[in-house]
Amino acid sequence: MIKSVLVDFNCEKPCGETIELFSNSAAFVDLGLTLQTWNVKEIAGTVLYTGSDGVSLLIQWYPGAAGKLFATVSGPARVEQIASLLKKELEANKATSTVFTPPLKRGLEWNPYIQNCDGTVVENDFQELLFHQKSPFQDVKIFRSNNFGSYLLLDDDPNLADSDLAYTKAICGSETFDFSGKNVFILGGGDGGIINYLRNLSPTKPKYIEMIDIDEMVMNACAKHMRATCGDSLDQFKGENYEIFAEDCVPRLTRYGEEGKKFDFIISDLTAIPVDASDSKENADQWAFMKLILNKCMLLLTDEGIYTTQGHAFCSQHGIEEYRTILDSLNVHVSSEAVSVPSYHEKWVFYTLRKKSE
C-alpha cells in the first residue's frame, strides 16, 4: 500500500537554515535518502529526497508563508517513520510541528475522500462498490461501509446511508407529529427511508402515503442494496396504503393544485438548497425551483397541514439564511432544528412549516 503523510512546521529560523541543519544531522544521514532536488532560496524552497525503497520526502516553503515548512512523505514503506524522524529533528532545530496527518492511502480503486460543506475532508470506509450506473438524471453509486452500512451517492454527493435514521426521523418531525389516519405526500426520498419509516410507525402510521421520485433507477437500486433503510417499501410501487410514482413531481403538484387535492403532511426530500453566494444561472434556477415547489405545496396543505423539509449543512450559513428568508416570507410558522447525521459527518438543518390560522 502506497501512503502519504503530510507534516507541517512553524520554524523560528528561516526555513532554508532549518533544513540545512536537518540535512546535516546524523539521524538524517542514517535514513539513506538521496538528494534529487535542492532548490533553496530564502523565501521559497523545494527539496526532494528519495530512497532506494521508493520513499520520497518533499520539503517546500513558499512566498507569503514565512517560517512555515511543508513536508510530504510518500511511498510504499517507512512513511510514518521518516515523518516522525523529520518531526523530531526539526523540533531540535526550533521548529514546531503543527499538522501531522495519519497515513493517507494512495491508489485505492475508488475515491473514499469526501469534502464536507465546511471544507473539511473525510475518508470513508467504503469496502465494496455494490452498485454503479448512470441514470438519465444522475450518476448512482451505492458503497458498502462497515460504519454506515449501504451508502448512496448521487453524482458523488453523499445522499443517505443505512446509519442515518436520524435524518429520516428529523425530516419526519423528530417524533413530534401524530401521523395516525393522515394523508402524507413525500417528494423525492428515492432511498425509501421516509416511506419505510412512516409505513412502520406503530401505532401512529399514516392512512395513505404518496411518494414521487424522478429516478426509478435509484429506487430499484435501493430496493436491492439498501434494505436496512427502505425495507420492502420499494419492492412494489403500489401497496395497501401507499403508492409511489417514478416521475417529475412538478406536473403532479400542479394537477393536484387544480383538482383541489389536500394533504395533511408534505415531506419534501428533494435536492438540498443551493449554498454558494453566486448569482449564476444554475443557482438562480435552483432557487426558482425551491420557491416553485414551496408555493405549489402550500396550496396542497390542509389548514392544519404540516410541511417538513431539509435545508443544508448547518455550516452553510449563506444558503441557510437565504432559505430562511424565503420561508419567513410565506404565510407560515417556521421552526428549524439541526441534527447530526452520522454518514454526513456534520450537522444538517431541517424545517417544519405550519400554516398560520388566517
Added chain:
Amino acid sequence: MIKSVLVDFNCEKPCGETIELFSNSAAFVDLGLTLQTWNVKEIAGTVLYTGSDGVSLLIQWYPGAAGKLFATVSGPARVEQIASLLKKELEANKATSTVFTPPLKRGLEWNPYIQNCDGTVVENDFQELLFHQKSPFQDVKIFRSNNFGSYLLLDDDPNLADSDLAYTKAICGSETFDFSGKNVFILGGGDGGIINYLRNLSPTKPKYIEMIDIDEMVMNACAKHMRATCGDSLDQFKGENYEIFAEDCVPRLTRYGEEGKKFDFIISDLTAIPVDASDSKENADQWAFMKLILNKCMLLLTDEGIYTTQGHAFCSQHGIEEYRTILDSLNVHVSSEAVSVPSYHEKWVFYTLRKKSE
C-alpha cells in the same frame, strides 16, 4: 492558504510512457511549470515540476505497484486546477483516475486530522483551542467545533463532544432502564455527560449518584468549556443527590467491596479496551486492569443490579471479540449494541451486564 491535492491513476500503458505523452501535451506546456527532476525508469519514477507561483506537481510510481501513478499537487495557488488538468490529460492517455482528494489544508496552527479505529482519516472543523494543559495523568485539550460543539481530546484521542448525547444515552442503557430511586456509581465520565444526563432524567432520576474520576483537571476544564455536556453537574463535587470523587477508583472499589456496599447501577466509562492483538506488557496490563474493574464491580452490584460500559469501535474486531470472551466468562447475561457517535465518525460498541439469578 497552502493546499495539497492527491490524485492517483491506473494506467493502461507503462507509467513512464503515460507521463511522457502528458509532458508533451500543449495543455501541460500552458501550465508554465518547470521541470526540476526527471528520474524515470520502467518500474519506478519521480518527476517533479514547479511553477513560479510556488505550485509543485510531484508524480511518482513504485516497484510492486505496476501501472499505478501517484501525483501530489501542492502550493498556494492553482492546486485544484492543475490536479484537474492532470486528470483530464492522463485520461486522454488511457489512464483512469481513482483517488482524487479534496484540497487538504496545510500549515494550520493545530492538527485537525484524526485517525479512526479502522484507519480512515477525518479532518475535524476545529475552530479554536479552548483549553490545553497537561495534568499529572494526560494531555487535556478542548477544541471548539461548529459541528460538534466543544470537543474533548485526551492525549490527542477524541473522548467526547457536545454532539455526543448518543454516547451518553447508550452507556446509560439507551433509555431502557428505570433509574427511579436507584443508587448509581459512575466510574470515569470526567466530561460530566453521564452524571448530568442522569441528574436531569425526568421523572426517573436516580436517588443517589456517586462518580469517581482520577483527573480533576478534566472535570474542571469541562465544567468551564463543555457546559452543553455537563451542565452545572461539575460545578460542585457534592450536591443534594450526588457526590464526585477526584481519585483513582480502585482503592474505593476495594473498600466498598470490603464494606459490602451495593449499587443498583454501575456505569463504567473508564478507558476503552485495548484493541491491538499484540502481547505487549502495556496491552497485558490494560486487560488486567479491565478484568480487575469488572471483578470488583460485580461484587458491588445488587442481585438485580446492572453494569453498563463502553467497549471500542465496532470495526476493532479483535479487541471486541476478546472483551466479549471475558464478559461471557463472568456469571452474567451480556447484551451489546453498536451506536453511531457523531464526533467519533464511527460506530461504538456498548455493553449491558445483568447478574444471572443463582
